[in-house]
Amino acid sequence: MLQEAHMREDIIGQVREAGMNRRHAWRDVLGTMIRDSKEKQRIANELGINPITLSRWTNEDSTPRPQNLQRLLQALGTPQRNELVPLLLEEFPEGAPLFLQEDRHDATSARIPPEFYERVLDAYTQAPDNQRFYTVSNLVLQQALGHLDPNSIGLSITIAQCVPPSTDGKIRSLREVAGRGTKPWEPVLQPEILFLGIESLAGFTVSRGYPFTINRGDTAQGMFPVQWVDWEQCAMAAPVMHKGCTAGCFLVASAQPDYLLSFRRQLVERYAQLLVLAFSPHEFYAQEDIMLFVMPAYNVQQAHPVHFRQRLAALMLEATQGGTPLSLMEAEQFVLKQCEEEFSRLNASEFNKPLSPTNFLER
Amino acid sequence: MATQPPDPVQENDNTYLIDAESATEMVRLANQDRLITEAMGGVFPERPGLVGITRILDIACGPGEWTLQVARAYSQQHVQVTGVDISRTMVDYARARARSMELDNATFEVMDATKLLDFPDGSFDLVNARFIAGFLSTAAWPSFLQECVRLVRPGGIVRLTEPEWGTSNKPNLEQLSRLILLAMSRAGKTFTPNGSKLGITDMLPRFLGQAHLVDVQYLDHILVFDVGTPAYEPFTENIRVGYMLVKPFLLKMGVMTEQEFERTLQDTQIEMLAGDFQGSMPIRTAWGIKPAV
Helix, strand or coil: CHHHHHHHHHHHHHHHHHCCCCCCHHHHHHHHHCCCHHHHHHHHHHHCCCHHHHHHHHCCCCCCCHHHHHHHHHCCCHHHHHHHHHHHHHHCHHHHHHHCCCCCCCHHHHCCCHHHHHHHHHHHHHCCHHHHHHHHHHHHHHHHHHHHCCCCCCEEEEEEEECCCCCCCCECCEEEEEEEECCCCCCECCCCCCEECCCCHHHHHHHHCCCEEEECCCHHHHHCCCCCCCCCCEEEEEEEEECCEEEEEEEEEECCCCCCCHHHHHHHHHHHHHHHHHCCHHHCEEHHHECCCCCCCHHHHHCCCCCHHHHHHHHHHHHHHCCCCCCHHHHHHHHHHHHHHHHHHHCCHHHHCCCCHHHHHHC | CCCCCCCCCCCCCCCCCCCCCCHHHHHHHHHHHHHHHHHHCCCCCCCCCCCCCCEEEEECCCCCHHHHHHHHHCHHHCCEEEEEECCHHHHHHHHHHHHHCCCCCEEEEECCCCCCCCCCCCCEEEEEEECCCCCCCHHHHHHHHHHHHHHEEEEEEEEEEEECCCEECCHHHHHHHHHHHHHHHHCCCCCCCCCCCCCHHHHHHHHHHHCCCEEEEEEEEEEECCCCCCCHHHHHHHHHHHHHHHHHHHHHCCCCCHHHHHHHHHHHHHHHCCCCCCEEEEEEEEEEECCCC
16 A cells, blocks of 8 residues: 555656646557557457547547546556556546556466366367367366356356358357356356347457457447346457357356456456367358358347257157267257248348448448 | 176276266266255255354365365355365366365365275364265275264264166156166166166165264255256256266176167157156255264
């Protein structure tokens, strides 16, 4: 506490001693940081804003709220943060309590224990093909939930997988296939027959190929696709990618606003990387093949019975009696495609055209 | 069914039905433990207050799901829980989970539950063991109980939880269950002469009494996994994965051929998808108190 107070005094002293109008200085520094488009995108994703907004800040076309500036600082590394703080205080002296608050979670909190990587690798190498997803996904979900929410204050984590393509070779939607939670969510989330298209956070993220975070209270969230459900106050999706191809994404939602601080976002991305090992190579799809439909809202899908289990049983029975038995996984994929087709036709015809993230935002 | 029984199995064969070092089995056990605890209404449904108990031993803890749940639930009461298991894979996993959950009141050690455990007499207020009939031979139960009694302090509790094999309304699933029980019978792990059922739940109160524990009581639970129940999806998945993992044991015990297994497994998977599927598994917890000196 005493050390923080001295640091605070030092910084405020720097600000007073400057003695010149440096109103534009922080914007110049930020402008330099975001000259690299990837860094600009990363920072925008962490803040849950459009990259254009960062440019508007640096051009003085808009003025950010102190809360957003605090999130900006949390998204930066220590040297950049230290450079920016005194400059921000020039224009926003009232933001001192926010800007000078230490992020008490150091780098170790964002690190997955090395022995866990070993465990996942062991599972990956030992498990037969038909048990690999079950083993690796369960291990990762178990570990991730305990790591991201050790105090059980309310988190759900889910794996959403691309629904295999039909004859045109394109991915039209994703589906949640496994999940865990802490209260108010159930410990094990039962996957429903719900399809996630471009209108969803998962679909939006997978289409872009970048992680994305959003808060429910964020005034800008109306621009981005999200269907808030139940107790969600903030959410993040990180694509599960290998060599530029995507199998799905890792979804995290918290019952606490602003829970997904920068170190937790790093963790989500790292667990998404580990989830690569849960999928088989043929389950990854090139970005150009991901052309998601707009799927109906969750309540519309839930109200439309698909009798999934009965169709699965009938298909497996027919195949067995015909002498060419299907595995449960093969039969599931076939029936899923049928259901996806039905749900995509539920929407008005204009929504059945595949959308990229760009023209979705332009709508 | 053209099968031959294997060579006579040693009565003291305490080998687990499934590879104890398998990561898939570790995951399956963790999921199953969670389901069982939920079906039972908590980690200690018969004594939720856990009065007077601060040192707990969980024998054959597996991946530590129950142990960690106890540690978390009773951390404010300064309860210290120790889990032991023969599997290095399971113990390492349980330790790592304890660290990531920031539970410093849960510790884990590698030990063989069929041998003397490396703790002094009377080290614990409560000794617990759940679902150990999968590896403990019928002949080994009395000596196992003796070791539990040694480890618990006078006035302490020995607590055992075991299932009876589940039943369903589907013929192929029932056939597979019968064959697994037959295999377990050949391996010396069932208390019925022909493996018609496990028979361990009836034996628990007797074993506790034979070990000179007093105030022996028991509480019965049932895990229902009919279609439409919360346990349906996770428990039928547990069955599917478990049966795949137990396949080597079934083949070794000569109760079916590989082809017969694959066909029966396929048929049971179809049956479990039926809209009228019903299944349940009885569970019994029995406990007794070590007399005060």
